[in-house]
Amino acid sequence: MNEQQKPIIGFTSGDLNGIGLELIIKTLSDNRLLDICTPVVFANNKCINFYKKGLPDYNLNYSNTRELNRLNPKQVNVVNCWEEEVAITPGQLTDTGGKYALLSLQQATQALKDGHIHGLVTAPIHKKNIQSAEFNYSGHTPYFKAFFNVPDVVMLMVAENMRVGLVTEHVPVTDVAKHITPEAIIGKLKIIHSSLQKDFGVDKPRIAVLGLNPHAGDEGLVGKEEESIIKPAIKEAKRSMMVFGPYSADAFFAHGHFERFDAVLAMYHDQGLIPFKSLALGEGTNYTAGLPIVRTSPDHGTAFDIAGKDKADPSSFLGALFTCVEIIRMRHGYADMRRNPLKKMSARIIANAVDERIEESEG
Structure with a gap:
């Protein structure tokens, strides 16, 4: 073309x-x-x-x-x-x-x-x-x-004021945790980072990562995934891109912190899509990145x-x-x-x- x-x-x-x-x-x-x-x-x-x-x-x-x-x-x-x-x-x-x-x-x-x-x-x-x-x-x-x-893609929800990607998509809640691995998180982050640059024209993307558990695990008191999986994945991803988190999902969206980032990576379907459909400006679009x-x-x-x-x-x-x-x-x-x-x-x-x-x- x-x-x-x-x-x-x-x-x-x-x-x-x-x-x-x-x-x-x-x-x-x-x-x-x-x-x-x-x-x-x-x-x-x-x-x-x-x-x-x-x-x-x-x-x-x-x-x-x-x-x-x-x-x-x-x-x-x-x-x-x-x-x-x-x-x-x-x-x-x-x-x-x-x-x-x-x-x-x-x-x-x-x-x-x-x-x-x-x-x-x-x-x-x-x-x-x-x-x-x-x-x-x-x-x-x-x-x-x-x-x-x-090898992988990202379900990326796109609106005027926010973009939300998912680590897991249509997976039963009882099975979500087993799919949260450092490799999965880093792989999704790489796809989102590349997509933001070539598909959305963001030269230096800033990406936020949500925690899996309430209050992002409260330093291990409400789940171990943040300490053992998500934080190490973010640390590794920081070598090649600007990644921040993990954030507690409720406060992150309630306080409008998503507005400071070019995209957000949620751990599972409803964690990302409920706030997206509630807070997105304009009409939301589902885009398959990668x-x-x-x-x-x-x-x-x-x-x-x-x-x-x-x-x-x-x-x-x-x-x-x-x-x-x-x-x-x-x-x-x-x-x-x-x-x-x-x-x-x-x-x-x-x-x-x-x-x-x-x-x-x-x-």
Whole structure:
């Protein structure tokens, strides 16, 4: 992708009985998005039309295509991943919903790997009905890790005022502690550090690490993991990056300390996601850091309770699209600056000049 080219962004359907296709229709009905990207929806036009009928206030125009190298840059493109009629029952957990969500995901992921699209926004799946011999994963994140054969990835939640990564993701609470190792923590920190630089343009990232136990273990009185695992991992990571902690999770978020850092590494799912969803400004996005490609998703699930009722809010989905485009452009600029150090120097000079002007105006 050159600097002037619009990125080609793929969209998966998600569970056919969830809110995925409704979100896609509502988001892509705004023709202004065609100025920033070329959308490609991996689904089926009959399924899209099914949901269009229940959304009279949204006018989605699209063209069908079979050839990914002949996309229409001035219109939404729909790739028919299947031709047969599919029974759609909004709000119902069915095998059909999971089967076709997987077909959409597989074709979109292959297109991403082959370079036909530059980024992918995934609509929500249900982790139960998508399970099969071809999808034996706890969610999208481990699926992409396996598909692209990378040693590790980080589920990174992104918002205007905070970024929160996880050491463990969809793991039962009773099993979390056994997954907290120095190697796991250091590995996640390295991925987050690299992502902050190349994906978000943070030159010298500051990363906070939370403790596992209440009060970050109280020096061993409320658990030993902080003293025996987390602190040694932080000490090791400090050799190559700016890492701080471990912090007690409740006070860390309650007192707004997260605002002093470029990212936070939480030990487990709810420790990170509850404060993120409570305190994040703007719309939250789930980003898979550590992949050779760019994949984002909204920070919510299939929402079966409102599926097919024209109640789904597309804000987070739209935020996921914007984040996807921004990261693609940031990566392109980062790679360009690495090839040409003069550009990086120029960017820093401009940034310093802007900072000086701000200081002068405030003074």
